[in-house]
Amino acid sequence: MKRFDKERLLLGFAGPALALLVAILLSAVVLLASGKNPIEPFRLMIDYAQNVDIQVLIINQWGTYYLAALAVAIGFRMNLFNIGVDGQYRFAAMVSALVGAKIALPGPLHIFVIVITAMFVGAFWAGIAGILKTTRGVSEVVSTIMLNSIATGLIAWLTLPAQFGVQPEGSNNLTTGMIPESGWFPGLKVNDLAGDIYGFVFVAAGLGIVYWFVLNRTRFGFDLRATGASESAAAASGVDAKRMVLTSMLISGAVAGLAGMPVLLGETHTYSQSFPVGVGFTGITIALLGRNNPVGIALAALLIAFLDKASTALDYEGYPKEIATIMQGLIVISVVVSYETVRRYGLRRQQSRVGEELAAAAKNNREEVSV
Amino acid sequence: MANHDIHIAVAKGTVHAIVGENGAGKSTLMKTLYGMHKPDEGIIAVDGEKVTFAGPADAIAHGIGMVHQHFMLADNLTVLENTVLGAEKLHGIGGAARRKISELSDAYHLNIRPDVLVEDLGVADRQRVEILKVLYRGARTLILDEPTAVLVPQEVDALFDNLRELKSEGLTVIFISHKLGEVLSVADSITVIRRGTTVDTVKPADVTRKQLAELMVGSELPTPETRESTVTDVPMLEVRELTLAEHGAPVQAETVPAVDEPAPDTSIVEEHVGAGRLLLDGISFTIRKGEVLGIAGVEGNGQTELIDAVIGMRKPDSGVVVLDGTDVSGWPVRKRRVAGLGYIPEDRHRHGMLLNAPLWENRILGHVTEKPNSRGVLLDIKAAREDTERIVREYDVRTPGIDVTAGSLSGGNQQKLIIGREMSHAPKLLIAAHPTRGVDVGAQAAIWDQIREARREGMAVLLISADLDELIGLSDTLRVIYRGRLVADADPATVTPEELGSAMTGAASGHLAESESGAATDTEDETPEDETR
Structure with missing residues (x-):
């Protein structure tokens, strides 16, 4: 019966492959329509990514995206659409940066406190949406979008000099103050030119393994997946759906809180107005493209990070950098269409397969029937 | 491949039954005839003309209509609106449509009331609306997919009268079922399907029920008989005064005295209908170790809510559930399931x-x-x-x-x-809701055997089924649920499906026993109720 497994794997790849192909073709069409060479930009980006320093940038970006996408994927597995990953990520990064700057502890403990703070704040922010859903039935889609805006306002207010903000001299940027060096996460040096790979990238990779293990190998993971697949069946099987909603929102938020850690602990060491935004939304794209599968998400995050970082090359050659953004958008559309197409095809195919196998058995009976 | 080498010839103006085990491919075949599936090979011919259907619309254009097992009606629309929905082009939505509907209703004695909301109709009436919908669209051939599965015996008879009416007007009916008794009584010709292929086509006069069953499964028809009693004195499940109101509305104080009524009649129950309607109303029963308690009832009379309350998916407004001596009323679903x-x-x-x-x-x-x-x-x-x-x-x-x-x-x-x-x-208590629904005859026997065997080892069973033969054959004790109340009980050894049927429609209550027993309300009660419609 391994055949079914192999087929499922093949179909699993067919979806993303089809989506990418369609996205690339459509991007080429966009380029053609704007009177540009439809192939050259792709070649340029690939060439540019040959450089080691760009590769380091891509890998560092990957860590952030991977965590954000895991956060989204946890929600998706439970049929929850946590659009608030972005707000949870930013709020968590800001508060943990602030806490990190205010305290001084020995190395590992300092990092630990910052990371725990981030997880806690992310979980708290997502938990608000979770509680609203379980007690008042508010759709998490609506509440998390609103919480994103609230987080934006709250962060802007908290980082004012009147509250906790620090304005570095000769700059009009507002920060939360520098985290002392004991709270920096050591990176992996590649060479002098290229800079470091953030140490937290490896934590992100490790979290991917944890995600897989918890979902596929534990009772809790089974309950979570069952609830996502059919809430009514899960309820009948003894899952407390409300508690599951709240729990998965909290976990999703905690992981979202971690998404800011690679940059915060590895590079900026402070939360400022130039801290990356929109990471949570990119995470949705990546989780979709990676089909909530930890390996799929890893590959998808790599692709999006590549598009992000390698697209700089386009500017140098007179191509608009926005091509990469357009392509990301096209990927989302084609992912949705192609996954559904492949899913339906796979379902039909499996049904007919099962029918065939059983018909073979029926054939043996036919002689007996005609007697 | 759900079907292969299917050969059926349906003569005009007849009722042609398709019987077979469930999973034998009856539904697939019907969906193919109705254009919902495309056959990989083979020919469908209507009136001698070869046709291919791209979808149900094509089938309808060729005069083939289907009445699905699960009704496809909008509850909040009237019968008239449901009928014209999607077929507005035929006779509009006004007077012409109404005339056409009453014309069809009269011609086939369907007793359609065009302005009633579908949500106010019973199952049998809804089915007639479905038939009307198909006729309204000009069907000359009707496919009915297991139409009797949801009906009580009296309603089945009424349906068969309608089918005979249709037949006498020259329409063709293809009737899918796995209930052999019904098939033999209504069909002019019977095609047997087994494991996806046609086995034989016979005339009902030429075969007995037993022979037909043998054609279907190649073995004898199993019966759910379970006469040797394994009932012990040890209660396994006790349910006391379980009450559940709709939308969690609080139980009204004036409904409490109703519980004390010795033999509740339907008029009292009707008071609850409306705001805060009681879905379960003072349900009490005990199932002992080794006992099968069967609950008979027309679907939608509280069976679902009863199951949900016993398993813990819905919290009753009042009442106690005791499993094997432990009060589990406050337990969550998982704890109850782990407890057996x-x-x-x-x-x-x-x-x-x-x-x-x-x-x-x-x-x-x-x-x-x-x-x-x-x-x-x-x-x-x-x-x-x-x-x-x-x-x-x-x-x-x-x-x-x-x-x-x-x-x-x-x-x-x-x-x-x-x-x-x-x-x-190895459950202590098995809640079995329609355990053999959609299961082939061979497997049905196996399931019955398994339930019986577990019962012998002390398992208690709460059996809920629409199949009265199954209920009577498998249960040690029978109760009838009607509008959220247990209105009647019966001894499965003596009760007939007809007696159960009248209690299920609320026409009889109390202890259903041989007719000389005074406790049973006369089944004649049914007649006045019908007249009020």
Whole structure:
């Protein structure tokens, strides 16, 4: 019966492959329509990514995206659409940066406190949406979008000099103050030119393994997946759906809180107005493209990070950098269409397969029937 | 491949029955005839003319209409609106449509009331609306998919009268069923399907029920007879004064005295209908070890709510559930299930399976904290898979393997998997809602045997079924539920399906016994109620 497994794997790849192909073709069409060479930009980006320093940038970006996408994927597995990953990520990064700057502890403990703070704040922010859903039935889609805006306002207010903000001299940027060096996460040096790979990238990779293990190998993971697949069946099987909603929102938020850690602990060491935004939304794209599968998400995050970082090359050659953004958008559309197409095809195919196998058995009976 | 080498010739102006085990391919065949599936090979000819259907619209254009097993009606629209919905082009939506409807209703004695909301109609009336819809669209050939599954015996007779009416007007009826008695009484000719292929076409006059069954399964028709009693004195499940109001509305004080009424008649129950309607009204019963308690009732009279309350999915407004001497009223579902509550749900797709998950994951569902599925907080996938293999083998689940998704199995095989799963955990109490619905005759016997065997070992069973033969044959005690109340009880050894049927429609109550017993309200009560319609 391994055949079914192999087929499922093949179909699993067919979806993303089809989506990418369609996205690339459509991007080429966009380029053609704007009177540009439809192939050259792709070649340029690939060439540019040959450089080691760009590769380091891509890998560092990957860590952030991977965590954000895991956060989204946890929600998706439970049929929850946590659009608030972005707000949870930013709020968590800001508060943990602030806490990190205010305290001084020995190395590992300092990092630990910052990371725990981030997880806690992310979980708290997502938990608000979770509680609203379980007690008042508010759709998490609506509440998390609103919480994103609230987080934006709250962060802007908290980082004012009147509250906790620090304005570095000769700059009009507002920060939360520098985290002392004991709270920096050591990176992996590649060479002098290229800079470091953030140490937290490896934590992100490790979290991917944890995600897989918890979902596929534990009772809790089974309950979570069952609830996502059919809430009514899960309820009948003894899952407390409300508690599951709240729990998965909290976990999703905690992981979202971690998404800011690679940059915060590895590079900026402070939360400022130039801290990356929109990471949570990119995470949705990546989780979709990676089909909530930890390996799929890893590959998808790599692709999006590549598009992000390698697209700089386009500017140098007179191509608009926005091509990469357009392509990301096209990927989302084609992912949705192609996954559904492949899913339906796979379902039909499996049904007919099962029918065939059983018909073979029926054939043996036919002689007996005609007697 | 659900069908192969199917040969059927249906003569005009006849009722042609298609019988076969469930999973034999009857529904697939009908969907092919109705244009919902395209055949891979073969010919469909209507009036001698070869046709291909791209979809149901084509089939309708050729005068073929289908009445589905599950009604497709909008509850909040009237009968008239439901009928014209999607067919506005035919006779508009006004007077012309109304005239056409009453014309059809009179011609075939359908007793249609065009301005009644569908939500106010009973099952039998809804079915007649479905038939009307098909006729309204100009169908000359009607396909009815298991039309009697949801009806009580009296309603079945009425339906058959309608079918004879249709036949006498020159219409053709294709009638799918696996109830052989009905088929023999109404059909002019019977085609038997077995494992996806046509086995034979016979005339009802030429065969007995037994011969027909043998054609279907190649073996004798099983009966759910269970006469040797295994009932003990030890109560396994006690339910006391279970009351549940709609939308959690509080129980009104004035309804409490009604509980004390010795033999509640329908007029009292009707007071509750409306705001805060009581879905369950003072339900009390005890199931002892080794006892099967059967609950008869027309669907929608509180059976679902009763199951939900016993298993813990809905919290009753008042009442107590005691399982094996322990009050479990406040327990969550999982705790109750681990404590020995097995559950065969009435809607297996909603409550019993993850359709997109492989069989072995479905084997874990509902028992994730129990062996062999898990050890501590970790799943034991290897053991769960091995046990799934065992279930597939022992319960004859026809599947190419345990990695296929549950959704690609036929309904009967899904049911066998669920039953295998529940029985594997040796439940103290099995809640069996329609345990053999959609299951082929052979497997039906096996399921009955399994229930009987577990019963012998002390399992208590709460059996809810629409199949009266199954209820009568399998139960040690019978109760009838009507509008949320247990209105009647009966001894399965003496009661007839007709007696049960009249209690199910609220026409009789109390103890249903031989007619000289004074407790049973006369079944003649049915007549005045019919006249008030």
